[in-house]
Amino acid sequence: MAAVDAPRIRQERRRTAWRLGLWIAAAVLFAGLPTVFPSGTALTTMSLMGIMIVFALSYNMLLGQTGMLSFGHAVYYGLGGFLAVHAMNLAIGDRLPVPVIVVPLVGAAAGLLFGIVFGSVSTRRGGTAFAMISLGIGELVASSALILRSFFGGEEGVTTNRARLLRLFDWNFGPQLQVYYLIAAWCLVCMVAMYALSRTPFGRMCNAVRDNPERAEFIGYSAQAVRFIAFCLAGGFAGVAGGLAAINFEIMNSVNVGAAQSGSVLLMTYIGGTGSFIGPVLGAVLITFLQLMLSDATEVWQLYFGLLFITMVVFAPSGIAGILMMHAPLWRARVLHRVVPAYLLAALPCLLGLAGVSLVIEMTYRLTVKANEGSAFRFLYQPVDAKSAVPWIIAALLVIGGFWLFRRVRPIVADAFGEAMLVARRKGWA
Amino acid sequence: MGMTAPALELVGLHKSFGRVAVIRGVDLQIEAGERHAIIGPNGAGKSTLFHLISGRFPPSSGAIRLKGRDIAGLPPYEIRRRGLARSFQVTNIFPRLSVFENLRCGLLWPMGYKYAFWRNVDRLVELNERSERLLEEIGLADRRHLPAGVLTYSEQRALEIGIALAGGADVLMLDEPTAGMSRSETDQTVELIRRVTAGKALVVVEHDVGVVFGLADRISVLVYGEIIATDTPDNIRRSEAVQEAYLGTARHGEGAR
Incomplete structure (x- = not known):
């Protein structure tokens, strides 16, 4: 019986080593990028990319991994961001010894909490019902953001000043370079965590529920419970992205919880490719870059995004990652x-x-x-x-x-x- | 009672869809270690009976007891957790997961991993060994990395059964396990079913008369939502009522499906 034969173990070890190598390469890349692109614009762009990578990967936990199409994922990003801003202001006001580097944890807690609250309603059904409820919750929160002025700050939003939090050694995270490193570190940690999550019993059952929720129930799993847990965790990671955005921009306003932000993360994830882990990363990097570049070049840049999205849906539904995968055999x-x-x-x-x-x-x-x-x-x-x-x-x-x-x-x-x-x-x- | 409860017990089971009564009072006891076949003409309600027992939909009335405990109306996953697994007549697999992953998912809950999101599935040695063994038992070892959706029909049938076998449930229900298989595949599958169900309860719906009479300890004949006879294969073969209601039509008409 070939239960655990030696070649398979060797193969598994090689894969583990290869994966570890890739993560180290990613860490080196993140650390080295500011040396290659030291300009202010580049640092801002790369910081935004890091935030969007976390956000898009969290979205793909729903769309690509569990087969849940959400139209309201910005709710958890935005609320995470707002809570982070308020936490920062609280820390500044009360002189609490809180360094800015732990602020994304506030975002994570907020995203997780609201994920639990809204998820308990929206994940009862999958498919169209889930998509519709997510849209409803998105609209609900976006309109509340304009009504509850004391928390959301109305049209102007709520501001903060990251440099006034506790210094860490001689870093006050005022300069964009220091913020970039903070975001890069959090981005890498979240990437590793989300990748690891996809390789757990729970992660595999997410895929099973995506493929065939009915059969999943007949092998012992409640599809609703799987969707709910995935939704809460995705909310938590979106909250981290929101917390990073709060640190990066030092402002959060109602746009951040709105439909446009939800649409934007859907766009990134889909264009990057929902079928693989790397897809949303590519999508986040490319779309962030195009957004910044195109909005400089033309005022109707959103129209071009619409065209790009339609083109991808029609001609390359598996996204950029899918196109690359198609070429993997040729490369090998x-x-x-x-x-x-x-x-x-x-x-x-x-x-x-x-x-x-x-x-x-x-x-x-x-x-x-x-x-x-x-x-x-x-x-x-x-x-x-x-x-x-x-x-x-x-x-x-x-x-x-x-x-x-x-x-x-x-x-x-x-x-x-x-x-x-x-x-x-x-x-x-x- | 004193004695141990039957592995599966149906008492006065009814199911109607609107005004159409599909299951019209079914009583049945299946003991642990028994291999029980349900036969009957098309449309007799065999698949509906399976769906009621496995929780796909709730019965209109009556009791379903699994090892003495009522499971009527429970969701499928609760019934699976209590030790009843099933396969489907129409292949019902996870098309984008690899063949190996399909089987491994089938083993996760029975092995107690539940919703664990803190353990690496590739490092769970026993889980992977058992998945591997099952993969070989259903003869799909050389297909292990392929997405299940691209398998041939008979390979998907083998996988369908493999998912149901995973985790070794106390009561196993197979809905036409050998449909669409060649003679040799059928023989292998029957041999596998016989082996893995030793000491456990098996309920099987099957059109292949050879499989039914070779595998079953007892046979129930379901006609228009009622069981008209439950007996040993020999007695069923000899029963005139059964001849008339089912075997006769099978011989003159459709044959093995």
Whole structure:
């Protein structure tokens, strides 16, 4: 009987060592990033990325791991943040010896507590019922945030000053670099914790409930209990993210508990990919980066996010991580380079089409919302007048030409991938 | 009572869906160590009876006792925790989990891990050994890493049974375990069922007459929601009422499903 045969144990040990190596690499990366990107903007961006990684991973405990589509996950992020801000102000006011580094624990406790309260109602059912209730609770809390001014601070929100908390050695966490390290440390701890959680008996039953809640009940598990525990823990980790946000921004307002914030974490998680642990991490990093970059470049950046989301849902429902996973066999078989020329070829029509679409969006925006500021603006460093016909014709040509070219190139890409996959399969990697 | 309670006991069990009475007064006792088959024509209520006993829906009236304790109306997970496991006629697995993971999940509660979110499943030696053993017993060792959803139909059937076998429940209920299997797969499955149910109670619904008569200690014949006979295989074979109600139709008509 091959119960615990030696090769399998060796294989398991190798995997453990490999995983440990990856975590150490992540720690080194987090520690080294400020040296590579020392600018203020970079530090702010990376701090936000760290917060969003925790938030998106906590969301994926629901969506990807347990199959629960929540439209109100910002409730636990925001409430965690608000409680953290109030805790910080309390500590400052009463001169309590509390260093800022433990403040995310307040967020965690708040997220967990509200997870227990709201989860006891919303997790009774899965599927659509859960999604609807999460939406309702989200709206409930968001509107309360505008009514309960003493706690939520109304439109302006509640502010704090992280530098006035207890110093830790000679760190007061005033400078952004110190905040970055605080966030990076918490982010790494939360990542390890959430990864470990997915490999416990409970984590496996989350997956089982996601796949088939009915059968889970026939092997001894209450699907409702599994959903409830997952919901509470996800709330706790979202609360940590909220606490980190409170430290980072030193302000929390009603937007942080609202539908837009809930939608944003859904977007990140989905675009990154719900099917693997790394997906939400990639999504959080990419979307945070795009949000900051695009909001500088265009005022209708949310529209581009909508387009990106639709494109992903239609063409790559397994997200960025899913696309990468698809290429893992090619990488292992060392044939990944064979698809690169085809991909570069396909990138051209995509870029042309994208340029055309965004030219149409920007010109429409100029003529409608910004009508009183004139029709002339700059697009890709070129002066454009939205009232003349030429740019519209160019945009139409770009879109149609891009689409036509893409149709031509698509079979080439498919063939290149298919052939590379065939080689990978022959080498035993797929 | 003095004597030990039967492993499973049904008393005056009724189930109606709206005005349609599907189970119309079923009484049955199954002792520990007994292998009991339920046969009957299609639509007789065999699957409904399984669903009532395993908690998928509550009975309209009557009692279901598992080892002497009433379980009627309890949710499925409570019934599983009290020692009754079942398989499904329509394959009901965890499609995105690996084959190994399907079996391991089946073992988690019986081995007492409950909702533990502080232990690494890969480090639980006995859990993994037992999953491994079960994987070999159902003949899917070379499929261990595949998502269960991509298995062939008969492989999924084997896994379906494997999940029900995991954890060694005192009462095991199998709903058409060999449906869709080849002759040799059927023989292997019957052998496995025979082995793992030694000393335990087995209730099986099966259309394959060979399997039924080879495996069962006693057979109940269910016709239109009522048990018209419960007896040894030999006596059932000889009973004229049964011939008329079921075996006759099976011989002339549909055969083994």
